Amino acid sequence: MNHAAFHNPGWLLLFLAFPVLLWLHVRYWRRRQPVLTLASLPAPLQVAHQALTPPDVLFGLRLLSLAGIVLALANFQTATVSRQKVPAQGIDVVLAMDISASMQIEDIKPNRLEGLKTVISRFVAGRTHDRLGLVVYAGESLNWCPLTTDYGFLLRQLNRLDQPALADGTAIGLGLASAVNALRPGKAKSKVVILLTDGENNTGFIEPVTAAQLARKHRIKVYTIGIGSTGTAPLPLYDLNGRKTYHYVPVKIDEPALRSIARQTGGKYFRAKDAAALRRIYAEIDALEQSPTGYRTQVQYTAQYRWFVWAALFFFGLGEGLLFTVLRSLS
Structure with missing residues (x-):
């Protein structure tokens, strides 16, 4: 995209003097110069010939030379404007995962925790410039993986969970x-x-509302996810011989609290009752929280005053050349 402008337009005010110079030339200076008459020319051509005298030619060339100098002083410039994409700066994302015993329930195959691992692995694979971390919690919490751009390490930590x-x-x-x-x-x-749970807050020394206020204070957005079915769900148990049996346990998700956390921090609450819904939720969050990018505008200026300097020299040289050659005896 190209633009053109005078960098020092104030010099263009000198053009206001040009009509005055032209008036002075016609009114006074021109009359002081002899007029060449050619008796051999017919009357109409004689008038036309006398209308443009050698002093007029010299004055016109000098005026053009002066105009070139004024334009050069005004510093005419052309500008090329280009837009360059700014690389993504990256965002910080912590995945807070509930790993309480109820995450072993098998309403999401093979169970809630393993299904969540698969979905998170895909989520991590879609990030490029972001720092990701992993916090796990049950009756207490643990920073399982600090914020990092080493996604391979984070996935190894996830698989060790x-x-x-x-x-x-x-x-x-x-x-x-x-x-x-x-x-x-x-x-x-x-x-x-991204906070995920399959239950309700029933332990710990920090209430969810207090933690939400802390997140809001530090301008941290929280997306909350309630995973799994409610009512009763089969929880697998293993006896001493390794045989698996199922014990149906009541399950309840504190959706009002999760909605409140998301609302207070500018996030959003999601409900995942199966693996497909869980995949869609993380895909939506992935689309919502992309690394910020933008464009940087760069302007490259090129001064064009040289063309006007050369034009001024040309008209001045032409005038002086004519004065000392062709018009020497006529002016």
């Missing part, structure tokens, strides 16, 4: 607070927590 020795229960407030604490020192312009 086999119910760390955490007290049983569901401490949603504590899990969220740990995720906020992991994000707080970072300098990314956008910070996000």
Whole structure:
């Protein structure tokens, strides 16, 4: 995209003097010069010939030379404007995962936790410039993987996740607070927590509302996800011989609390009753939270004053050349 403009337009005001110079030439200076008459020319051509005298020619050339100097002083410039894409700066995302015993329920195959691992692996594969971290919680919380761009390390940590020795229960407030604490020192312009649980807060020394207020204070957006069915669900249990049996346990998700956390922090609440819904949710969050990109405008200026300097020299040289040659005896 090209633009053109005078860098020092104030010099163009000198053109206001040109009509005055022309008036002075016609009114005074021209009359002081002798007029060449050619008796051999017919009367109409004689008038036309006398209308443009050698002093007129010299004055016109000098005026053109002066105009070139004025335009050169005004510094006419052309500008080429280009837009360059700014590389993505990356955002910070902490995945806060509920790993309480109820995450072994098999309403999502092979169970809630393993299904979640698969979905998160796909989510991680779709990121490029972002720092990702992993916080796990049950009755207490643990920063399982610090914020990193080493996605291979994060995935290895995810695959090693086999119910760390955490007290049983569901401490949603504590899990969220740990995720906020992991994000707080970072300098990314956008910070996000994706908090997933299959139950309701029943332990921990930090209430979910307190953790949400902490996230809001540090401008951290929280997406909340309720996973699994409600009512009663089959929880697998293993006896001493390794035989698996199922025990139906009541399951309840505190959706009002999850909605409140998302609303307070500018996030969104999602409900995943099966693996397909879970995949869609993480895909939607992936689309919502992309690394910010933009465009940087660069302007390259090129001064064109040289053309006007050369034009001024040409008209001045032409005038002086005519004065000392062809018009020497006529002016």
